[in-house]
Amino acid sequence: TQLLEQSPQFLSIQEGENLTVYCNSSSVFSSLQWYRQEPGEGPVLLVTVVTGGEVKKLKRLTFQFGDARKDSSLHITAAQPGDTGLYLCAGDYGNKLVFGAGTILRVKS
Amino acid sequence: EAQVTQNPRYLITVTGKKLTVTCSQNMNHEYMSWYRQDPGLGLRQIYYSMNVEVTDKGDVPEGYKVSRKEKRNFPLILESPSPNQTSLYFCASSLSWGAGNTIYFGEGSWLTVV
Numbered sequence: 001t002q003l004l005e006q007s008p009q010f011l012s013i014q015e016g017e018n019l020t021v022y023c024n025s026s027s028v029f030s031s032l033q034w035y036r037q038e039p040g041e042g043p044v045l046l047v048t049v050v051t052g053g054e055v056k057k058l059k060r061l062t063f064q065f066g067d068a069r070k071d072s073s074l075h076i077t078a079a080q081p082g083d084t085g086l087y088l089c090a091g092d093y094g095n096k097l098v099f100g101a102g103t104i105l106r107v108k109s
Numbered sequence: 110e111a112q113v114t115q116n117p118r119y120l121i122t123v124t125g126k127k128l129t130v131t132c133s134q135n136m137n138h139e140y141m142s143w144y145r146q147d148p149g150l151g152l153r154q155i156y157y158s159m160n161v162e163v164t165d166k167g168d169v170p171e172g173y174k175v176s177r178k179e180k181r182n183f184p185l186i187l188e189s190p191s192p193n194q195t196s197l198y199f200c201a202s203s204l205s206w207g208a209g210n211t212i213y214f215g216e217g218s219w220l221t222v223v
Binding site: 004006009030031033040041042043044045048050088090092095096097098099100101102 | 113142144149150151152153154157159165167168199201206207208209211212214215216217
């Protein structure tokens with residue numbers, strides 16, 4: 001059982017559509033991070049959220065940390081083909097970073 | 110250029126033949142760790158090191174060893190590889206541990222054990 005559950009596992013959408021990826025847990029995390037990974041490369045950090053209820057924006061990406069610091073979401077507005085990739089959430093759990101299984105996003109032009 | 114370098118990038122080996130995957134970072138980072146990535150499971154931590162000579166087990170340490178004799182290097186050792194260790198391995202580092210620190214990942218090492 002994953003400590004962090006991500007949904008959906010796969011998402012295939014048309015360019016211009018909006019989407020939301022969810023990351024849920026029954027555990028409280030001191031911080032949560034979102035990464036994007038492209039084929040043949042390591043994950044690259046997009047954002048870190050620390051405070052419950054925190055919202056951060058990165059261009060067309062909006063990240064939210066749940067009030068209880070147990071869940072997070074990533075919303076992409078007007079998706080573009082360049083957004084295609086594997087999106088991973090990861091939580092700070094003691095001295096370890098615990099990852100969700102990831103969401104594979106494909107944006108078709 | 111700041112980077113985490115892993116070698117080899119690709120390796121096919123046979124069951125039982127000891128191998129080492131090297132990891133080196135040039136950012137003077139204290140924290141280093143190893144992950145394996147498998148389909149449907151995300152990244153799972155194998156071992157981590159808070160600083161030189163300090164290492165600890167992650168979630169899936171069985172069958173692996175590490176050492177941290179100097180700050181920049183953190184090799185992953187498979188004493189007797191088995192087919193279930195076929196995976197994509199990532200080394201990562203950060204200045205220290207905590208929410209304000211960016212974790213940098215290497216490009217990955219594809220390992221196949223036959």
